[in-house]
Amino acid sequence: xxxxxxxxxxxxxxxxxxxxxxxxxxxxxxxxxxxxxxxxxxxxxxxxxxxxxxxxxxxxxxxxxxxxxxxxxxxxxxxxxxxxxxxxxxxxxxxxxxxxxxxxxxxxxxxxxxxxxxxxxxxxxxxxxxxxxxxxxxxxxxxxxxxxxxxxxxxxxxxxxxxxxxxxxxxxxxxxxxxxxxxxxxxxxxxxxxxxxxxxxxxxxxxxxxxxxxxxxxxxxxxxxxxxxxxxxxxxxxxxxxxxxxxxxxxxxxxxxxxxxxxxxxxxxxxxxxxxxxxxxxxx
Amino acid sequence: xxxxxxxxxxxxxxxxxxxxxxxxxxxxxxxxxxxxxxxxxxxxxxxxxxxxxxxxxxxxxxxxxxxxxxxxxxxxxxxxxxxxxxxxxxxxxxxxxxxxxxxxxxxxxxxxxxxxxxxxxxxxxxxxxxxxxxxxxxxxxxxxxxxxxxxxxxxxxxxxx
Numbered sequence: 064x065x066x067x068x069x070x071x072x073x074x075x076x077x078x079x080x081x082x083x084x085x086x087x088x089x090x091x092x093x094x095x096x097x098x099x100x101x102x103x104x105x106x107x108x109x110x111x112x113x114x115x116x117x118x119x120x121x122x123x124x125x126x127x128x129x130x131x132x133x134x135x136x137x138x139x140x141x142x143x144x145x146x147x148x149x150x151x152x153x154x155x156x157x158x159x160x161x162x163x164x165x166x167x168x169x170x171x172x173x174x175x176x177x178x179x180x181x182x183x184x185x186x187x188x189x190x191x192x193x194x195x196x197x198x199x200x201x202x203x204x205x206x207x208x209x210x211x212x213x214x215x216x217x218x219x220x221x222x223x224x225x226x227x228x229x230x231x232x233x234x235x236x237x238x239x240x241x242x243x244x245x246x247x248x249x250x251x252x253x254x255x256x257x258x259x260x261x262x263x264x265x266x267x268x269x270x271x272x273x274x275x276x277x278x279x280x281x282x283x284x285x286x287x288x289x290x291x292x293x294x295x296x297x298x299x300x301x302x303x304x305x306x307x308x309x310x311x312x313x314x315x316x317x318x319x320x321x322x323x324x325x326x327x328x329x330x331x332x333x334x335x336x337x338x339x340x341x342x343x344x345x346x347x
Numbered sequence: 348x349x350x351x352x353x354x355x356x357x358x359x360x361x362x363x364x365x366x367x368x369x370x371x372x373x374x375x376x377x378x379x380x381x382x383x384x385x386x387x388x389x390x391x392x393x394x395x396x397x398x399x400x401x402x403x404x405x406x407x408x409x410x411x412x413x414x415x416x417x418x419x420x421x422x423x424x425x426x427x428x429x430x431x432x433x434x435x436x437x438x439x440x441x442x443x444x445x446x447x448x449x450x451x452x453x454x455x456x457x458x459x460x461x462x463x464x465x466x467x468x469x470x471x472x473x474x475x476x477x478x479x480x481x482x483x484x485x486x487x488x489x490x491x492x493x494x495x496x497x498x499x500x501x502x503x504x505x506x507x508x
Contacts, residue, residue, distance in 0.1 A: 064391060070350050071369035071415055101372070101411045102392040114369065116416065142405075166481025167462060169393060171405040172412070253480045 066104040073116040077229070081204040083115050084227045091115055093229065095138060098165070098173035099181050123176070123231055126150060133235045137176025145170060153237050156195060156244035156264055160187040163248045163257070176230040179215075182222050182285070185256040189216055190286040191246070192233060193278035194262040200232040201225075209234070219284035241266045245344040247337045248280075251324070257281045258325055259333045263341040265296075270346065272296045272305075277341070279334055282319050291316040292338060301342040309342065310335040356417040358383070359427025367414045374398040374409030376417075377424055385425035385454045389483070396482030399455035400424050406462045425454035434461060436502065440495040448486035455482045460496045468504060472497055 071094075074080050084091055090112035094100055103109055117123065117138070124136040126147050133153050135144070144150050145161045164170055164178075164187055178188045179199060192199075192212035199215055201208050201224060212233075215223045224230065248260035257280055265275035275293040280286050291312040299305040319330040355364040358381060367376060372391075377383040377400070389397035391410045398409035401423040428434050434457050440446070447453045456479065463470060463478045470478065475496050476489075484492060 065375075066370045066372070068350055068368070068370050071352060071413065097413070097416070098393060098408075098411050101413065104370075105372070105391045105410065114413075118416075165393070166396070167466075167478065168396065168399055168406045168408050168459070168481060169411070172407050253477050 064105055064107055066101070067107060067110045069104075069111055070113045071116065072113065073119050075119055077120055077202065077231075078204070080115055080117060080120065080229065081227060083113070085204075087113050088226065093117055093180075095177040096140065096173040097177075098169045099177065099183070117229070128153060128237070131237045133237055135175050135233045135235070137174060137179075137230050137232055139175045141170035141173050141175070141178075142167070144175060154195065154235055154244075156191050156246055156262055157188070159244065159246035160191050160248075160262060163187055163246070163250070163254075163260070166254045175233060179233065180222060180224060180230045182216055182220050183256075184219060184284050184286070185260075185281045187246070187248070187257070187260065187262075187280065190260060190262040190278040190280035192235075193286050193288045194244075194264040194276040195235050196276065197233050197235045199230050200234065201228045202231045203228040207231070213288065216285040221284075238264075238266070241268050242274075243267050243345050245341045247341055247344075249333055249337065258322075259319075259330055259337060261334070261337040261341050262286075263338075263345060265293075265345055267345060270300050271298055272301055272342070272345065273298055277313075277338065279317065279337075281330070282317055282334060284320075287317060289313055289316055289338075296342070301346045306339050306342050310338055313338055352415045352418070354415050354418045356414075356419070357421045359422070359424060359430070369413060369415055371414050372410050373400065373402075373407075373412040373414045373417055373422070376414035377409065377422070383424045383426050385429075387451055387454065389451070394481075394483075395452075396455040396459060397452055399458045399482065401428070401458060406458055425457060428458065428461070436499050437461060437464075437495070440498045441492070444491045444495040444498065446487060446491040446495040452482055452484040452486075456484070456492055460492075460499070463496065464500060464503060468500065470500060475500070 092111040094114040094116045123138040151158045197212045198209045244264045248257045259281040262278045266273045277289040292309045295308045295312040321327045354367045374386045386409045387397040389395035393408045393411045400409045
């Protein structure tokens with residue numbers, strides 16, 4: 064289908080963006096990579112008056128390490144994350160996850176900030192940001208605040224972003240040595256939206272797991288951090304008994320709504336399977 | 348702030364300037380305004396790959412880029428890439444391997460395959476399949492397409508084109 068009629072503007076500064084957002088309110092949508100937004104317009108799922116293209120604004124790109132923090136600018140594309148030596152070295156969880164984002168043609172254009180602001184429950188980055196305890200920099204006219212990823216995702220396509228606010232960057236704390244990551248996803252076909260996925264990040268020392276962060280995607284309207292499963296693993300070697308205990312804890316804490324293809328029970332079963340596989344991978 | 352914008356872009360090496368509606372995606376602009384009908388509209392939401400073109404050297408979905416976003420950028424379509432000879436070995440392999448029937452998916456397949464050959468010259472068959480899985484084909488059943496790409500990978504590795 065064809066998109067409805069709208070106006071388009073490409074400002075050169077954040078100030079202009081904030082002016083436009085204030086003037087147009089809900090009638091304006093922010094356009095970054097457009098790989099979700101333009102699809103939704105072509106499907107006529109929304110009909111904005113105005114698209115504000117932010118890809119011309121300086122200072123919103125780049126991947127940079129500063130001290131013990133890695134910053135990803137909102138306009139960084141998935142492909143840039145996929146090919147970044149810094150990400151491969153410091154945040155291998157993201158490098159693994161991004162390979163599951165659609166296909167290369169989408170990854171060449173789609174952005175980190177856009178993905179996070181859109182907050183699709185089956186998206187890969189939101190779960191990763193929970194597992195890595197990242198924060199997002201949110202800017203509006205005259206001020207900037209930071210919100211932890213664990214508080215940012217509020218509901219289905221709903222985030223902590225207020226009207227007139229933009230995600231400008233993600234900030235990831237770099238953990239010390241000994242942390243390992245695994246990203247696993249189940250989809251009907253490669254590149255499909257996930258049925259369920261797991262971003263797992265934990266410290267492994269002497270074969271024992273500690274500080275496990277197990278973030279599930281496709282498990283509800285937001286990514287879900289499985290804290291009870293993580294607690295069941297704390298300080299243990301992930302042997303068969305520990306894995307089973309974690310899977311049982313997971314069953315009690317996850318509430319997986321059914322979707323078009325899978326029942327609640329199937330999704331929970333798949334989540335348990337992914338947890339088992341992830342723990343084996345982390346320990347090996 | 349307009350529904351239409353004066354836009355200048357380079358298409359297959361030729362610079363064109365047109366007043367374009369903001370709502371028109373790049374594939375429709377290429378097809379309807381420039382007569383370059385090699386990019387096809389299949390799904391118009393990015394999943395089928397039939398609209399795949401190259402912008403500033405990157406494969407992109409023509410249906411998920413507004414034509415006005417191509418302002419100041421360089422677009423290559425299957426017509427240009429074929430005329431330049433860049434895809435000749437892939438096209439030859441597609442012929443030999445019967446990797447096309449109706450041809451609807453073929454421009455997108457060729458452009459996607461070319462990006463794989465450039466970025467992963469040692470791709471395995473599984474990696475070829477994963478990369479090409481963003482392009483749908485309703486006719487061939489895919490194996491012949493994978494065979495053609497595999498054949499070209501091997502011959503490029505061997506230093507021959």
